[in-house]
Amino acid sequence: MLSLGIYIIGSLLVIVILHYWRNPKCNGKLPPGSMGWPLLGETIPFFAPNTSLDIPPFVKERMQRYGPIFRTSLVGRLVIVSTDPDFNYFIFQQEGKLFQSWYPYTFTEIFGRQNVGSLHGFMYKYLKNMVLNLFGPESLKNMLPEIEKIANNNLKRWSRQTSVEMKEASAKMIFDITGKKLISFDYENSTENVSENFVAFIKGLISFPLYFPGTAYYKCLRGRKKIMKMLKRMLEERKSQPRKEQSDFFDYVLEELQSKDTILTEAIALDLMFVLLFASFETTSLAITLAIKFLHQHPKALKELTEEHEAIIRKRESASNGLTWQEYKSMKFTFQFINETVRLANIAPVIFRKALKDINFKEYTIPAGWAVMVSPPAVHLNPTKYEDPLQFNPWRWEGIEINGASRNFMAFGGGMRFCVGADFVKVQMAVFLHCFVTKYKWETIKGGDIVRTPGLQFPKGYHIKISQKEY
Template sequence: MMAGELALAALAILLASLLALVLSHFLPLLLNPKAPRGSFGWPLLGETLRFLTPHASNTLGGFLEDHCSRYGRVFKSHLFCTPTVVSCDQDLNHFILQNEERLFQCSYPRPIHGILGKSSMLVVLGEDHKRLRNLALALVTSTKLKPSYLGDIERIALHVVGSWRHQAEGRKEDGGAKQVVAFCEEARKARERISSTVKGIIEERRSPGSCKKGDFLDVLLSTNELSDEEKVSFVLDSLLGGYETTSLLVSMVVYFLGQSAEDLDLVKREHDSIRSNKGKEEFLTSEDYKKMEYTQHVINEALRCGNIVKFVHRKALKDVRYKALQMGGMLFSVHQSVVLLDLAAILVSSQGTSKRFTPFGGGPRLCPGSELAKVEAAFFLHHLVLNYRWRIDGDDIPMAYPYVEFQRGLPIEIEPICPES
């Protein structure tokens, strides 16, 4: 064959591959005309980068603003290499979350599996998920029944707040946009490191000389229902699912109260009144927690405006039609990816409180740590407002990367309040 013919053949193959790529990308858009309207972006990339573009966490961001105004609150897109329906509709989101394992199923993109591990509760499905979840709920219930439950939480709050006494300001961290791929790789490595630390702690706890502490880990190790790998993954789920989210919630509360002297005053009065009926060193009780009504309101507002978990992923197990949204038509086709966003949080923020926002998800996968996170935030706030004044240093704002972060780590200036006596 002549060189010219070879080059022509190579060009034809290249063009055919490109055509196949473009067709396979856009075909799902054309094949289901009754699916919600939307756009698929570029072949391979889809609209993922635009979807992930950082924006202030209490705003919609350019991508959603553009797509919701063009196509409505339920639209088609191409995200994480998959044709996807994005739902920002509260009723539809509720319907999807309540139909877990019947019509829909939890389905996070592949890189997330690498970070969380294959035994993570967010990744496992069906009976395995039920087994892990029942155990998580049993652990949460038994931990709550322990007399030291609230005391343990308060001791940690006191430790953190106390450590600020000699510091001029809170933590400072680097900001800047995250490179998604680098982030996934770093997160996967971090998971491996934490995983081997947890394995080490478990081995130590099992060694002959070690004495039982009666804590979460002892209860977990005593169960025969989980394999060793699942036990390690269970600890990681609690750490990864609980640590970053709860510390963000606390940061949000500090941030939002730092913006509103009026709310801060109301919160402070509430905690002054609770403390005035107790000794200085006396620990908080569940009765005290029930009295923290305004604090609960502030925490709910921080959850709503902070939008800590911006979206969750599901996939359709069957072709699904959903009432008025797609009368007679198909909304989700089998295996269609679905991303649920809780825009209620953002959209009502200037108009009052929505009782229907879902910061902890819903249905059979409702966050098992929701109550713990709220108690932690409330007890931390109790000791914070009783002991310090603070001021946000600069104009750091919570940004959705899409997981929320303060660009500069929310530096604050703090000043201890001297007791009056």
């Protein structure tokens, strides 16, 4: 009888817990959806891998079942998912008023508790201005010759190899540019294996958060720890041996730290450096790798891109002259090609915010404290806005100029947190493509298949053979 009583009480307790979990408190009407299991929620299907550029199955299936706005639970957090362009735009425009930037605990552990994405108000604007000084239009004009030189040097070296794995190779190339600009890092002469640490970090970045040896998440945090240790040591070396003139971002940070009225702390500075290095290593290299795959698959796009860049060279007084800023700004089809690549790439598969108060939108109420997850793939692959959305079609952007985010395009975020490195990404991609298509040809050797978990990955790499063109 005692055992039966315990069983009945336990069963009733489970029923009560499930009822309250699946019917969260709300001073209004919650969006429809499923909360999954207590604490675990729907975390497992969210992280389930898929091999398509389409909207992730987790989001697509729930859009079809519940509509463009629905509720769920991920890693113990109550979440509203938005695939509604109007609601997304509203979220970004109300940054700091009704919503603020937020990331799950696991993201905070990975990127650091003082990372730029977790800071708000004046501190965020302060850091944003620091980064704009580094990667704003005026700085990019001065960096153009160096970016072109590094692209040419890498392409020449790759052409001597039997094959090149483009994701890894392009990541090192871009890190060569930003590593020098940020911390005067020199790949060839450094004993630090930064690349290996970042690879471990990236593999676990968007993975199931199980922290024990052997898991991707564990390796990710170990990779971060090693990189942060390196940055801390470099900062101490700079303090003990300050430079007479600023030569990189580290020097600028040190100057800020030593200022009497600074609000910058060493912890914030190191987390900022880490995020900037990560962005330079991972995001643009993914876009470049996918761009090369698209060029291979779409000869018409390759032909028009090549013609545009060869025309730029023909117009010069000397073909050996380097790229100018005016030439860069004239690359109309190149920008169309880049827009289409990043639209399909969806390198940032989710964007998180948190509701600061109860918010009414259309017929729904978003409770204060709930996370809101914007889904860029659902926006970029919306068939009512993009005809044949899974079809690679750079000509769809003809006559359309994009200088920021819109309701239907958010490859670089939106609102006041629009990516400050967006122009830097475009410059790197455009310059690389210029050097690539005018001087080289290539063939695919193996790989190129993608997996989303939900972040974009090339699990088997993308191996190509590069050779110089003969004229």
